[in-house]
Amino acid sequence: MIVKNRLTMLKRCLTRALSTSTGAVRWWGRVDRASKDPINGVTEAFLADPSSNKINLGVGAYLDDEGKPVVLQCVREAEAKIAASQFLGSISTAVSSKYVEESVKLVYGRDSDVIKEGTYAGVQALSGTGACRLFAELQRRFYPGSMIYLPDPTWSNHHNIWRDAQVCKRTFRYYDPDTKGINFAALVDDIKNAPNGSFFLLHPCAHNPTGIDPTEEQWQEISYLFKVKNHFPFFDMAYQGVASGDLERDANAIRIFLKDGHLIGCAQSFAKNMGLCGHRIGCLSVLCDDKRQGVTIKSQLQQIARAMYGSPPLHGMLLVSTILGDPEIKRLWVKEMKVMANRVQRMRATLRQVLEKLGSPLNWEHITNQVGMFCFSGLSPDQVDQLARDFHIYMILDGRMSMAGVTTGNVNYLANAIHEVTRNGEESRILCRIST
Numbered sequence: 001m002i003v004k005n006r007l008t009m010l011k012r013c014l015t016r017a018l019s020t021s022t023g024a025v026r027w028w029g030r031v032d033r034a035s036k037d038p039i040n041g042v043t044e045a046f047l048a049d050p051s052s053n054k055i056n057l058g059v060g061a062y063l064d065d066e067g068k069p070v071v072l073q074c075v076r077e078a079e080a081k082i083a084a085s086q087f088l089g090s091i092s093t094a095v096s097s098k099y100v101e102e103s104v105k106l107v108y109g110r111d112s113d114v115i116k117e118g119t120y121a122g123v124q125a126l127s128g129t130g131a132c133r134l135f136a137e138l139q140r141r142f143y144p145g146s147m148i149y150l151p152d153p154t155w156s157n158h159h160n161i162w163r164d165a166q167v168c169k170r171t172f173r174y175y176d177p178d179t180k181g182i183n184f185a186a187l188v189d190d191i192k193n194a195p196n197g198s199f200f201l202l203h204p205c206a207h208n209p210t211g212i213d214p215t216e217e218q219w220q221e222i223s224y225l226f227k228v229k230n231h232f233p234f235f236d237m238a239y240q241g242v243a244s245g246d247l248e249r250d251a252n253a254i255r256i257f258l259k260d261g262h263l264i265g266c267a268q269s270f271a272k273n274m275g276l277c278g279h280r281i282g283c284l285s286v287l288c289d290d291k292r293q294g295v296t297i298k299s300q301l302q303q304i305a306r307a308m309y310g311s312p313p314l315h316g317m318l319l320v321s322t323i324l325g326d327p328e329i330k331r332l333w334v335k336e337m338k339v340m341a342n343r344v345q346r347m348r349a350t351l352r353q354v355l356e357k358l359g360s361p362l363n364w365e366h367i368t369n370q371v372g373m374f375c376f377s378g379l380s381p382d383q384v385d386q387l388a389r390d391f392h393i394y395m396i397l398d399g400r401m402s403m404a405g406v407t408t409g410n411v412n413y414l415a416n417a418i419h420e421v422t423r424n425g426e427e428s429r430i431l432c433r434i435s436t
């Protein structure tokens with residue numbers, strides 16, 4: 001009898017194991033297709049269009065006045081220096097520490113106490129995205145139950161990053177579609193009304209997608225309110241140097257917070273300002289009370305990274321540390337960054353000028369008031385559709401145009417097309433939250 005029972009149980013277990021393994025083999029059959037990334041959708045549509053007049057205003061990477069991607073001369077010189085020094089044979093932790101030190105000097109200032117006293121935890125990260133992801137994970141692990149406030153609107157991937165880290169998100173008001181400027185009163189209200197000690201994500205310069213940054217006085221007020229409310233500021237610095245053409249000026253918001261004694265977090269990216277998007281090179285830093293705490297936090301960040309992707313790639317890190325560590329190459333970089341920023345500013349001015357000359361009934365001042373790579377045009381989703389359909393001009397549905405795609409050769413065509421789709425005087429007051 002006992003033997004018979006045991007045999008029956010064994011049979012049942014086997015049957016269950018078999019049926020489970022059949023289920024497991026077919027697990028992907030239950031996976032739904034992921035929603036399309038808005039930016040990739042724009043690029044796909046652009047590539048599929050055979051028109052010779054087509055313009056891609058979706059991608060945020062810098063292009064030259066011929067619409068071609070650029071490898072900066074400073075990067076070429078750093079490449080040559082790395083090749084000559086056979087660096088790869090002698091990589092040590094000292095090299096990556098130097099990389100982090102040079103990176104954080106850019107945001108906090110080389111003469112700041114933070115740098116002098118080494119009171120920070122800093123790690124190389126997989127570009128700006130990876131730096132945000134590491135921070136979100138740190139937040140979840142060591143401050144469970146905390147939330148992050150994201151600006152409305154913001155770079156859409158911020159939502160994905162904190163969602164995947166399983167940190168609850170809220171938004172704070174930032175943009176006013178009526179004035180196409182900052183809604184400062186609402187922003188202040190939201191900061192005041194958030195529970196004390198909340199996490200806020202802030203864009204220190206060239207806010208994506210609106211291109212609108214708080215003024216110096218407004219940053220001072222924000223910093224003051226953060227002190228009063230004991231909020232934690234996390235800065236996502238994706239465009240240092242390409243907003244104004246001046247590294248120091250673009251770090252001004254962070255310097256204000258630093259002066260006010262905040263402990264802050266900062267994600268840095270070299271994708272735009274060095275044109276190194278494909279290298280995935282960035283840095284995450286978190287300011288600490290003292291050096292010892294910095295070592296502790298760094299060890300946790302390294303452990304998080306280890307489980308996610310082991311260690312970060314070397315080549316981009318060598319390029320950036322060579323550029324930042326060699327005064328001559330760094331000077332060249334600063335010059336090239338100014339060229340990029342100036343070209344974008346020139347295209348903003350020309351686009352506005354042509355629209356005004358065409359007699360557009362709309363106010364286009366915001367094109368030149370906004371800064372950085374993106375122009376939050378105010379075009380409605382229908383107008384964006386019409387631009388693609390009738391003029392082969394592609395941008396994401398919220399009307400965000402990458403000014404990097406505007407050139408001397410296509411700016412007149414673009415202005416004429418925008419004039420055509422807006423000539424009845426209508427524009428969007430709808431804010432789509434799909435910027436990438």
Ligand SMILES: Cc1ncc(COP(=O)(O)O)c(C=O)c1O
Pocket residue numbers: 060126127128129130155203208236238269270271277282436
């Ligand atoms: C605000 C913001 N943060 C982060 C990133 C991420 O950049 P990357 O991961 O390419 O460095 C971007 C890129 O578009 C951005 O606009």
